[in-house]
Amino acid sequence: AVRQEYTIMGDKVNLAARLMQNARGGILVDADTFERSVDQVDYDDGREIRVKGKAAPVQVYVPRDGKRREDRHARGGASEMLGRRPELARMRAALEALCQHGSNGAVVIEGEAGIGKSRLLAAFAVVAADAPVRRLRGAADAIERTTSYLAWQDILLQLLSLAEVAPAERGAHVARLLADDAAAAPLLPLLNSVLQLALPETTLTREMRGEVRANNLHQLIVRLLSYSAARQPLLVIIEDVHWLDSASWSLLSAVTQAVSPLLVVLLTRPQGAAPPAELRLLLAGPPCTHIPLERMAPEETV
Numbered sequence: 001a002v003r004q005e006y007t008i009m010g011d012k013v014n015l016a017a018r019l020m021q022n023a024r025g026g027i028l029v030d031a032d033t034f035e036r037s038v039d040q041v042d043y044d045d046g047r048e049i050r051v052k053g054k055a056a057p058v059q060v061y062v063p064r065d066g067k068r069r070e071d072r073h074a075r076g077g078a079s080e081m082l083g084r085r086p087e088l089a090r091m092r093a094a095l096e097a098l099c100q101h102g103s104n105g106a107v108v109i110e111g112e113a114g115i116g117k118s119r120l121l122a123a124f125a126v127v128a129a130d131a132p133v134r135r136l137r138g139a140a141d142a143i144e145r146t147t148s149y150l151a152w153q154d155i156l157l158q159l160l161s162l163a164e165v166a167p168a169e170r171g172a173h174v175a176r177l178l179a180d181d182a183a184a185a186p187l188l189p190l191l192n193s194v195l196q197l198a199l200p201e202t203t204l205t206r207e208m209r210g211e212v213r214a215n216n217l218h219q220l221i222v223r224l225l226s227y228s229a230a231r232q233p234l235l236v237i238i239e240d241v242h243w244l245d246s247a248s249w250s251l252l253s254a255v256t257q258a259v260s261p262l263l264v265v266l267l268t269r270p271q272g273a274a275p276p277a278e279l280r281l282l283l284a285g286p287p288c289t290h291i292p293l294e295r296m297a298p299e300e301t302v
Helices: 013-024 031-038 072-076 085-101 117-129 150-159 165-177 185-193 209-232 247-257 277-284
Strands: 041-043 046-051 058-061 061-067 105-110 133-137 234-239 264-266 286-291
Touching: 013 058, 031 058, 058 133, 085 105, 085 117, 085 264, 085 286, 105 117, 105 277, 117 234, 117 264, 133 150, 150 209, 150 234, 150 247, 165 185, 185 209, 209 234, 209 247, 247 264, 247 277, 264 277, 277 286
Parallel strands: 105 264, 105 286, 133 234, 234 264
Antiparallel strands: 041 061, 046 058
16 A cells, blocks of 8 residues: 555566667667567668577667658558648649759648648658658657757768667767868767767867857757758658757757758647747748648548
């Protein structure tokens, strides 16, 4: 009546502990987890390891950071989507403006859970797959909504080609990548807060605190995105922005104002009477395409 505890015990828990010990800061999953999630997560080819308590080797897989599989429906092609034709046409028009004229823009898809935001995005992904753009994709998360810049982690992993680099080697990889950029190199430790690169502080970053540090981080990320946009137009997709943390909103605002050519696609549930100021500003802009999703028509439902 005073104190109760719940403990999970068994082979799976023991195996998870052994995999954690062998992961060395990364992620290892067993064969069962691989089989149940391979449609949504991109894994390596797998390997066998030996762990304490198991006589036979254990098959393990490593998820590739920043590389989630496209929605499985997308492989069927946009032609299989029922309804949402006008909405998809508006998204296509924004993409064409980016590709043909280098016009910046934003698309905000808004709707209740389960109404078809992700399905519409999957159909749009099929269209965008053939477009001459570089796609970067991230997502906010309900559980980690207080984690600063969570939605930007996958985007930066893709931008800096870090998905295939071991976590312990990412700092050195980024340092080599930007060694010739005299303006960016001294600021690279600022990325530690987003990507956990463990880069040593420089004389410049060591003195930065609070808002000054955040502003410099935003300027650095804007600079990196601008490098990429100068070579190829950028399509940045962020899902579940109703769970976006304040730091990510602030960075998104800086990016949409300074990076070009750029199309931002946001998926969100309705945010009530007081949405974030950055979202209100984005919706008020003339290049913004606001797509509120309503229920499908009766004939489409049938």
